[in-house]
Amino acid sequence: MKYFTVGPSELYPIVPSKIKQALKDGVLSISHRARIFDELFESTTNNLRTLLSIPKKHSIFFLSSGTEGMERIIQNMAKQKTLHLVNGAFAKKFYQIALQLKKDPLKIEVEYGKSFDWKELSIPRSTELVCVTQNETSTGVAIDLKQIYTLKRKNPKVLFAVDVVSSIPYVTVDYSKIDAVFFSVQKGFGLPAGLGVLIVSPAAISKSLSLEKQYLSTGSYHSFSSLKKNADKYETPETPNILDIYLLNEVVKDMLNKGIDLMRKETEEKAKYIETFVEKSRELSYLAENSEIYSKTVHVLKVNGGAKQLMEHLKKHGFLISSGYGAMKNDYVRIANFPAHTIDNLEKLVDCLSSI
Amino acid sequence: MKYFTVGPSELYPIVPSKIKQALKDGVLSISHRARIFDELFESTTNNLRTLLSIPKKHSIFFLSSGTEGMERIIQNMAKQKTLHLVNGAFAKKFYQIALQLKKDPLKIEVEYGKSFDWKELSIPRSTELVCVTQNETSTGVAIDLKQIYTLKRKNPKVLFAVDVVSSIPYVTVDYSKIDAVFFSVQKGFGLPAGLGVLIVSPAAISKSLSLEKQYLSTGSYHSFSSLKKNADKYETPETPNILDIYLLNEVVKDMLNKGIDLMRKETEEKAKYIETFVEKSRELSYLAENSEIYSKTVHVLKVNGGAKQLMEHLKKHGFLISSGYGAMKNDYVRIANFPAHTIDNLEKLVDCLSSI
Numbered sequence: 001m002k003y004f005t006v007g008p009s010e011l012y013p014i015v016p017s018k019i020k021q022a023l024k025d026g027v028l029s030i031s032h033r034a035r036i037f038d039e040l041f042e043s044t045t046n047n048l049r050t051l052l053s054i055p056k057k058h059s060i061f062f063l064s065s066g067t068e069g070m071e072r073i074i075q076n077m078a079k080q081k082t083l084h085l086v087n088g089a090f091a092k093k094f095y096q097i098a099l100q101l102k103k104d105p106l107k108i109e110v111e112y113g114k115s116f117d118w119k120e121l122s123i124p125r126s127t128e129l130v131c132v133t134q135n136e137t138s139t140g141v142a143i144d145l146k147q148i149y150t151l152k153r154k155n156p157k158v159l160f161a162v163d164v165v166s167s168i169p170y171v172t173v174d175y176s177k178i179d180a181v182f183f184s185v186q187k188g189f190g191l192p193a194g195l196g197v198l199i200v201s202p203a204a205i206s207k208s209l210s211l212e213k214q215y216l217s218t219g220s221y222h223s224f225s226s227l228k229k230n231a232d233k234y235e236t237p238e239t240p241n242i243l244d245i246y247l248l249n250e251v252v253k254d255m256l257n258k259g260i261d262l263m264r265k266e267t268e269e270k271a272k273y274i275e276t277f278v279e280k281s282r283e284l285s286y287l288a289e290n291s292e293i294y295s296k297t298v299h300v301l302k303v304n305g306g307a308k309q310l311m312e313h314l315k316k317h318g319f320l321i322s323s324g325y326g327a328m329k330n331d332y333v334r335i336a337n338f339p340a341h342t343i344d345n346l347e348k349l350v351d352c353l354s355s356i
Numbered sequence: 357m358k359y360f361t362v363g364p365s366e367l368y369p370i371v372p373s374k375i376k377q378a379l380k381d382g383v384l385s386i387s388h389r390a391r392i393f394d395e396l397f398e399s400t401t402n403n404l405r406t407l408l409s410i411p412k413k414h415s416i417f418f419l420s421s422g423t424e425g426m427e428r429i430i431q432n433m434a435k436q437k438t439l440h441l442v443n444g445a446f447a448k449k450f451y452q453i454a455l456q457l458k459k460d461p462l463k464i465e466v467e468y469g470k471s472f473d474w475k476e477l478s479i480p481r482s483t484e485l486v487c488v489t490q491n492e493t494s495t496g497v498a499i500d501l502k503q504i505y506t507l508k509r510k511n512p513k514v515l516f517a518v519d520v521v522s523s524i525p526y527v528t529v530d531y532s533k534i535d536a537v538f539f540s541v542q543k544g545f546g547l548p549a550g551l552g553v554l555i556v557s558p559a560a561i562s563k564s565l566s567l568e569k570q571y572l573s574t575g576s577y578h579s580f581s582s583l584k585k586n587a588d589k590y591e592t593p594e595t596p597n598i599l600d601i602y603l604l605n606e607v608v609k610d611m612l613n614k615g616i617d618l619m620r621k622e623t624e625e626k627a628k629y630i631e632t633f634v635e636k637s638r639e640l641s642y643l644a645e646n647s648e649i650y651s652k653t654v655h656v657l658k659v660n661g662g663a664k665q666l667m668e669h670l671k672k673h674g675f676l677i678s679s680g681y682g683a684m685k686n687d688y689v690r691i692a693n694f695p696a697h698t699i700d701n702l703e704k705l706v707d708c709l710s711s712i
Contacts, residue, residue: 003385008598016379023372028548029359031678064420064550067577067594074576093577100576186595192384194420194550194597220430220456221423221449238423239542241550241597242364322387 002345005322006137006166006298010340012190018250019243027246037242038234044249045231051252051260052168054175054199061227062240063196066165068222069182070097070131072198073161075219076208077180078129080104085116085143088136089325090163095131112139112328113287118147128207129159135167138325140300140334141288142167149177159204167297169260169339170267179204185244188297189251190340195244200224255339263339270337270346271296277350283310284353287332299335300324307333310356317352358701361678362493362522362654366696368546374606375599383602393598394590400605401587407608407616408524410531410555417583418596419552422521424578425538426453426487428554429517431575432564433536434485436460441472441499444492445681446519451487468495468684469643474503484563485515491523494681496656496690497644498523505533515560523653525616525695526623535560541600544653545607546696551600556580611695619695626693626702627652633706639666640709643688655691656680663689666712673708 003010022028030036045060054060063069074082074097084095086109098105106124110116123130130151135142145162152160161180164171168183175181179201186193208224218224221237230237255263275294278284278301287300303310307323307330314321324332337346359366378384386392401416410416419425430438430453440451442465454461462480466472479486486507491498501518508516517536520527524539531537535557542549564580574580577593586593611619631650634640634657643656659666663679663686670677680688693702 001382001385003382005385005387008385008387008595011384015384019375019379023375026357026359028367028371029357029361029364029676031361031364032549064424065594065596068420071576071578097576100573100579102571102573184595192597192599193388193595194600215458217456217458220427220453222427223456238421239364239540239549240421241548241600243548243599244550244597320385 001318001320002349003320004335004341004349005320006334006336007184007187008193009187009336009338010190012251012254012340014250014254015190015247018247022243022246028243030242032236032239032242040242040246040249041234041236044245044252047249047252047256048197051256052173052175057202058175059200059205059228059231061198061200061231062236062245063198063222064194064241065196066163066182066184067093069196069198070094070163071101072219072222072224073131073180073182074098074101074103075217076211076224077159077161077204078103079211079214079216080128081124081126082106082129082131083108083123083127084131085133086110087115087139087141088112088133089138090136090165091131091133094133094163098131113141113289115141115143115293118150121151123151123155123158127155127158129161131161133163134171135164135295135297137166137298137334138300139287140295140298141293142295145171145173149174152177159207167295169255170264170297172264175199175201185248187336188338189248190338191244191247191251194241195248266343267296267337267339270341270343273343273346273350274299274335274337277353281354283356297337299337301333301335302331303333307331310353313356314349314352319349319352357674357676358705359676360691360697360705361676362690362692363540363543364549365543365692365694366546368607368610368696370606370610371546371603374603378599378602384599386598388592388595388598396598396602396605397590397592400601400608403605403608403612404553407612408529408531413558414531415556415561415584415587417554417556417587418592418601419538419554419578420550420597421552422519422538422540423449425552425554426450426519427457428575428578428580429485429487429536429538430454430457430459431573432567432580433515433517433560434459435567435570435572436484437480437482438462438485438487439464439479439483440487441489442466443471443495443497444468444489445494446492446521447487447489450489450519469497469645471497471499471649474506477507479507479511479514483511483514485517487517489519490527491520491651491653493522493654493690494656495643496651496654497649498651501527501529505530508533515563523651525611526620526653528620531555531557541604543692544694545604546694547600547603547607550597551604622699623652623693623695626697626699629699629702629706630655630691630693633709637710639712653693655693657689657691658687659689663687666709669712670705670708675705675708
């Protein structure tokens, strides 16, 4: 079976052999307080820093999921006032987490399939933190980060947190211009689920410390101060998913060898291939309202004949794709385009789509 | 290398082959929203319920670590007043998490190596939640749960949460008599790290809901209400460590086949073997002050000649054990006795210990 699902998805090609290597080398039994783990932590964060051009001043933390990233950002980066740009289910979840944590969140919401009117968008004066879902996995709408950098330039004292769960490592992020970026590893990195990564700026750390000075809770073992104290000695506060950290390092090393520019170019070529096919199709059309906001990595498509029939047809031919999110389950499908998806398999998938 | 470390530790024997099976079967690519995952969740919790005799009314939640278990218990099971029985570093961590979450915790603390004076121990009237570390991984002191059941009987309205991180599945727990029990899988279950399990009573759920009704935060995606809403449909709020859930199910099935009584008997026999050796040794002695409170699964031993030399000697012969915790690093060692540790390997380890 080939998994074109939006995550968990197809494993990055080297993952099975690296898991077997990890078993041979006893990686699954090493202590998270042993030097060998510290070396793994250091190597993984160094390689990730190189691959994604993360500035030295920014901290890299390991969490357990993308969802945890949302919780820790809300706990540590705002006393009360968060603003959420909502154009899909995951942006809405970010907003709801702020509500559940008893912050005072506002949202600017647009219809699913649309993006924001950047010229009209203004940030209320008291806002401490703006939360953005750069690549909405529920709608397949991507936000051009230049719009976020412009907002940040206009509001330099406001912190910005960006969810790149389903676009990294394709999306190019200028980490120096935003304060928190997070993702999980079971999408673009093609790894088993159970690990999240959170990258924060010095300003994000300062904000968290200022909340602690006001005797406000920033969480416990995964407060930024606890995460940073441990990360500074290449450790995690708790016993983490060591296997996934090991595999992330191996995949990142492989991506460094291949070159991220080539990988991004391939992602764009594969995206173009899907877009061209959909444009000609009578059966399929994008949910996103225009091609400028199409996500390259998550293609959310309306299926005239209904999603179920199409998905069953593909499954018979050895392909799994995702159904539409939530209420869009019956009429939409979602197709992932991650580095683990080869052009060869994508062509076969598209052949299969056109044969229905 | 044989890992007698206190966790991560030796893998349960079937784990390597089951990981390879998972790779073959595409388990690492399945969606956490697919029916196949729901079936895995249902099967794993059913098998765990059978193995550990967990009542039907109790909920089983998947978290990412034992440490997360502490955080979620504190967030959901007390408005303010927690009481912590502290006789080691992990009980102290539980207390500190309550402080960090801005609760109003009290502690009853005894010297490391000692247990509590149960006859004298009284619980302040306003206490909502008592937190107990049944098996202190830092000191090797185990608490007889009968003492906790007695406390609960005397204080029926107080909730009790028990950390069994390093004693499960050896320890027999009467879940009907306590309100929260948690553990991680990289110790007694011999699995890769990155998964925690939390078992809660209906009273624990009610308490969490009552906090929510008072507009108090119980966390977000891992509040008990969110965990329960998802667990009721055999799902998790976030994308979890699916591989570890799969492996937990396989290990639990294997333990069911073997029989938990036999496994517990073997653990006691192996513990006796270590105890008998240490009693005769001039080099080693227990930190725990008397044999009644010795943990069967974590043996914390003072080394007259210093820990480092002993650990290096063992390492040369293919055995890894843990150093003492924190400030006890130089003078103590910790030896695990989990189901994955065979009597055969334990005998070799003890031979090696006596040859120094």
